[in-house]
Amino acid sequence: MKYVIGVDLGTSAVKILLVNQKGEVVQEISRTYPLLQEKAGYSEQNPNDWVEQCVLGLRELVEKFDGDVEDIEGISFSGQMHGLVLLDEDLEPIRNAILWNDTRTTEQCRRIYDVVGEERLLEITKNPALEGFTLPKLLWVKEHEPGAYAKAKRFLLPKDYVRFALTGKLHMDYSDAAGTLLLHVSKKEWSKEICSRLDIREELCPPLVDSHEEVGTLTPEMASETGLSPRLRVFAGGADNACGAIGSxxxxxxxxxxxxxxxxxxxxxxxxxxxxxxxxxxxxxxxxxxxxxxxxxxxxxxxxxxxxxxxxxxxxxxxxxxxxxxxxxxxxxxxxxxxxxxxxxxxxxxxxxxxxxxxxxxxxxxxxxxxxxxxxxxxxxxxxxxxxxxxxxxxxxxxxxxxxxxxxxxxxxxxxxxxxxxxxxxxxQGPGMGAAMLAAYGSGWFDTLEDCAHAFLQTADTYQPxxxxxxxxxxxxxxxxxxxxxxxxxxxxxxxxxx
CATH class of the missing domain: 3.30.420.40 (ATPase, nucleotide binding domain)
Structure with missing residues (x-):
């Protein structure tokens, strides 16, 4: 029997699923991390807390697994959207991540409308400027913490940072990038126009990939720490809601x-x-x-x-x-x-x-x-x-x-x-199952995601009005x-x- 892993990086905990070729959840591991709220409207987390708990969870999964780890063929990720992780030239976090439910950026949202225009923003990104999105957070750091912004070489979203820590490879998938207000949604590329108008350095934006795309393998250090095979195939994954859609x-x-x-x-x-x-x-x-x-x-x-x-x-x-x-x-x-x-x-x-x-x-x-x-x-x-x-x-x-x-x-x-x-x-299992399905599809178990859903998902009950x-x-x-x-x-x- 072959297996894949789905990692769902939530706001309060990381949930890790081990799923077999029948779509059965063989193991489920959950590990929590703290939410940091310095004042009203602020919501942050330490990115390294995500990595630590994810690694510990993967190690626990391997320790409980009674098969050959080589039979675990792929891993993919789902994650909380919009959170800003800024990395320095050594690709280390500069500050805590500012999360999706942080609402300090009202003034930055107004500035986006003033500079880009509400109608033009909707044409490019398909979404309004809201406090939860990534771009207003990036502007807030630029305005209120210019030293931190000056050090920034890349930005990532939460699950992308965890995947980077496991693989050493920097990527962001389209479904998560769509929640930044920096992606041209229909063209599937970073918007040079928005970056230019708001004086955001384009090189901060990471390479873009599809959610099912293979992006690397575990680093030797992470393979050793988790007990997983260094040949484990790592797939990009998606935003929690996109993965929730797949997993449903x-x-x-x-x-x-x-x-x-x-x-x-x-x-x-x-x-x-x-x-x-x-x-x-x-x-x-x-x-x-x-x-x-x-x-x-x-x-x-x-x-x-x-x-x-x-x-x-x-x-x-x-x-x-x-x-x-x-x-x-x-x-x-x-x-x-x-x-x-x-x-x-x-x-x-x-x-x-x-x-x-x-x-x-x-x-x-x-x-x-x-x-x-x-x-x-x-x-x-x-x-x-x-x-x-x-x-x-x-x-x-x-x-x-x-x-x-x-x-x-x-x-x-x-x-x-x-x-x-x-x-x-x-x-x-929602987003975690969606991440596992992306790994199963990427690993070649199914010709389409629809085929995977047909094999993995069954109805338990229905409720009529x-x-x-x-x-x-x-x-x-x-x-x-x-x-x-x-x-x-x-x-x-x-x-x-x-x-």
Whole structure:
């Protein structure tokens, strides 16, 4: 039996999967690393923490593997998008990485619009200037840490730095590069125009490759440290959402994905690069060659539930927290939650908005608040689905992965709010499985990624919309959408009082 490894570099942990030729997950290793938040709006990590935990995880995988390591043929990567890793002339990190959920760059986003122009930026990158993207972070370092910027010789994204540490080879794949605001998405090349207008040195940008492309082998040192074969084939991999799409079979027209992790994503496959959503949703290169995907993002999806648990049920498991949610009627007895804990992205690109519970009264118990949090996250994702539908996309069936696929009550809630069939996969590994599939495809196990998906992915269950609940949620969704407009000014006034 042959095997491949999929590495998913998340915001809180790296997850490593060992997958055999049948698509079965033989081993799953997870190792955490800290999040560094110096002040409100800041979110950083030490890139070497990623490498250390990835190497330790790979070593643990090898130690538990009872076969011949030569039978592990390939490895590929999925990773958190947008994070800025600056390397000096020795290709060592100059400072901590600034992550996707860091919101310090509002002024830099305005400058991008002033210099490049909003319309021209959308023509080139297919995306608006948002605080989470890489280019605003690069400009922030240039303006606030000129010494660090002067030392910079290259920039990488998080999973690309880990792969570089393992191989000594510098690359970035198109699906991750599309989230930098420096890539000409349709031409699949770095934009000389954007670099020139914003005075960004082009040589900072690494060589571009396809996600399935083989980019090297392990260095002798890393082969020794991990116990893996020095002949292990290393493939580029992709952005976490692109790999999540691959790992969920979103590889043809009409396929849609709902992924609820720290952030939440609604993602739909696109065949070409000429769609125009006016920047209301993201438009990125897919991990599948010469394909694309549209994507709406809720910044604090699973994070909203994690926050609620940590603050109000720190000693309980998520299973205990969610117990009884299915006994609460839709609408949580008139309680609505908006998941704007760290601002929002789709459809409101607003770093200053903050979360709300609306409609609290003395009849509400904790289970009502928990259900309201789940509903609020799902309403936010529904806003992206509504944008897709309004653009003419037909969405009747949605594959759900991540934290939202671990609860029957939440899966039914998604079907009712999305007004669509919701599908749960039998082995839901999302981005990690997508990375493994890229390694399997790159290793020649299958002729196409679609063939790989057919062999690796099976449906476990489906959830159909409840007509009565659909009507209730349709009305509540109208109220939910009003909360942003009604609280925006209040949150702007409260912003100076935040630490």
């Amino acid at each position: 079979g979103i590889l043809s027209k009409g396929k849609t994905l709902c992924s609820i992790g720290t952030s939440g994503v609604v993602l739909s496959y696109e065949e070409d690069s000429d769609k125009d959503f006016q920047g209301k949703v993201h438009y990125f290169n897919h991990g599948k060659e010469d394909a694309y995907y549209t994507m709406g993002v809720t910044l604090a999806a699973g994070y909203s539930l994690s926050w609620f648990k940590e603050v109000f049920a720190g000693d309980e498991s998520f299973e205990q927290l969610l117990a009884g949610v299915d006994t609460v009627t839709p609408g949580a007895n008139g309680l609505i939650f908006t998941p704007y804990l760290v601002g929002e992205r789709t459809p409101h690109a607003d770093a200053m908005i903050r979360a709300s519970f609306i409609g609290m009264d003395s009849a509400h118990e904790r289970k009502h608040f928990v259900r309201a949090v789940l509903e609020g996250i799902t309403f936010s994702l529904q806003e992206s689905i509504e944008l897709f539908r309004n653009s003419g996309k037909e969405i009747n069936s949605i594959i759900s992965i991540g934290g939202g696929a671990k609860s029957d009550a939440w899966l039914q809630m998604q079907a009712d709010i999305f007004q669509a069939e919701v599908v749960k996969l039998s082995s839901e 409840n007509p009565e609940n659909v009507l209730i949620y349709r009305e509540l969704f109208k109220v939910y959408k009003e909360v942003y407009n009604q609280t925006k000014s209040l949150n702007d006034q409260l912003a100076p009082f935040r630490n």
